[in-house]
Amino acid sequence: MVRLPVVFLEPPLGAVGFPGGPSFRYLQGNVPKDVESMFEASFKWFEGFESRVLGRLKALYPDVEFTPYYARSIDDLEDFLAKEGDAVGYVVIDLQGPSGMVQRVLTTGKPIVLIAESLGGGGDYLLYNRLIEQYPVVAVVTRSIDSDYALGKVKYLVALARLRETHAVIVSNRDLSNWLASISRNIGVRFTLMNGNEFVSRYYSKVSDEEARPIAEAWVKGAYQYPDPDRQWPEVLKSARLYIAINRVLEDYKANAISIDCLGLRSVTNVVLDAWPCLPYMQLWLDGKYVPMCEADANSLIVALIGKYLLNTAGSATDPVTDELTGEVTYYHCYLPINPKPGIRLRYSIIPSHLGTRYAAVNVEYPIGSELTAVGIDAVNKVMHIHVSTVTGNELSLPACGTKVIAKSNVKTLARKWGAGWHRVPLLGNHREELKEMAKLLNLKVIEEDAD
Template identity: 30%
Template sequence: MSPGDAERVVKEVGDVDGYAVFMLGAWAGVGYAIARTGKPTVLVDDLYGGSGELILTYARVKSEGLPVLPVASSRFEDAVKAIRLIEVISSIRRSKIIVVTDGDVSKSAEAIKESLGIEVLKVSPDKLNRYYREASLEEAEKWADKWISEALRVVEPSRDEIVKAGRMYLAMKRLLMEENASAITVDCLTLVYSGRLEAYPCLGFFQLNNEGFIGACEADLNSTAAMLIIKHLTGEPSFISDPVFDLSKGWIIYAHCVAPSKVYGPGGGSNPYIIRSHAEDRRGASIQSLMPLGEEVTTIQVNPFEKAMTVHTGRAVANIDDEKACRTKLAVEVKADRILENWRWGWHRVTFYGNWAKEVRNLAKLMGFKVYQEDL
């Protein structure tokens, strides 16, 4: 097969999500001819047969910034895993985020669409509040009873506050269903503090994340995009946090008032949780999730403007119970000093269970994203 043959095949197959090129021999030039289409391309080396061309082709396409991932392995499942990432990218590109805010998110929405293919739909707080008022009180009470019965305990919120959270959950779920979206993020702090949101969305986010949707805090579109990437890569939920460094222990404490209780996905087991008030103003209802310990976790962030991602890993060691700051506080043993030195792009990070750093790096290559490994 020649480069001309490859170009003919590209024209014949039309628009595709990506390519897998099995390099069975050397110096045909096919891998480069296909990679230069700019589509995600996996180059698979038939060891010895295609090795020389894979090495030189990858060096060339890498220097040109093309979205290519090389696989040089005697384990065929490594090729299968790499090719599956093309499907992950396709799923990401078909996703839609609803952002509920009065603010101007046009630049972020445009960058996310251009770099990730994700559509961002802005919805007014008035519409969410209308759906909240139209939500069935009977259904909201059922959700409140479920959350209360499954919680370890309820500390501050009254049942009425938890029922309000149930109505907000139903309102957000209605928006997601109507718009065929898989993620929603709400400018919660701004809207609640200004009296323009009728209930905190924290418990609703908790439930959506447990169900396989995405509920994200503070109209943070970058973190919401990161959560979508995680969902399609792993099938797991994740949670946004305000990381707090404790260099004396080599920890980062990932703190927020929303986190899932099904960290392994909707079909997995549930960890305990406590229903609390929102930490900053001691109002509403939020979640203190007591997350599994002794396991590896991965933390990422996305910058669509730079087409780049950060990643670091660690081991969950403690659930911190402290009245300071947000309710959920997962302490993770990390290379804290290195991460602090390498920090970039704001405070929020997004954490999920398992060591997925290699998969994140590979996915980023196929998306044409740069990766900053924060713990090196």
């Protein structure tokens, strides 16, 4: 279970209770009666917010354990920071300022969701706005701090915590260890690098055709088109064997994500793994237990994990290409999730691809008129690229990959600002602002590659 600390900043003397006065810690044990009454008024005001905020957090995030702290002095805040130094981040509720407490907690460098009550913490929000910009902080100021809008920001810390809990298996014969270690340091996902030959000998080769046949038959039965059964069936059956092998390796390693170097392990000159993972990945998204990604691409896997944890949206890598005459992007790859969001199920076909040289590709049709947010990450250099497009069509054809989703975007600007590799993960919906805020907590620079 994800656990997040919540600290209420509530010095009893300040903008709401009393505009100024000596620090609370110096008054303890020797409080004049007129000041004591001010304290009591402030405490009563704080308590109303505390109960409402904690109650709403529990309702919004039933699977998260929230541990409350109450900082009425800088000493209280230091105690909190000492106890929660290993936390993934902090939920900070600013009920009264101005005080140095906001500055102190922001400069820890921890990912923080700061929610400032306008009357009590609004001054801090303005005074420390430059600090908020410099550090991994998502902040909101409002009178309604127990609203879904304000507390909805906590979802970024929840997603961050789930990233830090993720264990991914990367199957490849390339030495990716240093690259994966760098990504892990910057993002928090833990990686296990498995040799492709080991995966084949320990898992894939142990799955029989008989065991895989019912899965392959179900895929074929559910397909809208399946044009060349004699040629396609052997490949579909191998993909079903691979699906079973993937589930077993993830179970054995207690992992919840995987990316197989499908191109590297099935090169023209050296075939290590003779099955394509497109259909298995489609099924893994339908199962909902594991997150898959193509081509041992850990960067795109991070995007897919963010899509799942933050947006409840499924996505996978594509190779985007642009057409300046039409102003369109074609996102092509050999599958995309057919359940991109809860309650949406897209039709799929199992087709030949790459001019008929491969036989178990998946063609998926995305809804015309829907928006896509295409995301690429360079986790080593801490950069996130984002652009938004609108789907204008889907293409089913033999050249290149099986799925081709066509969408309008600012293609000339995309070409000028492109970076973070070729892959982009299209996520159904316009999630630009949410991804920008998530990037801030991850310390990633955002490049909006469709913006002039």
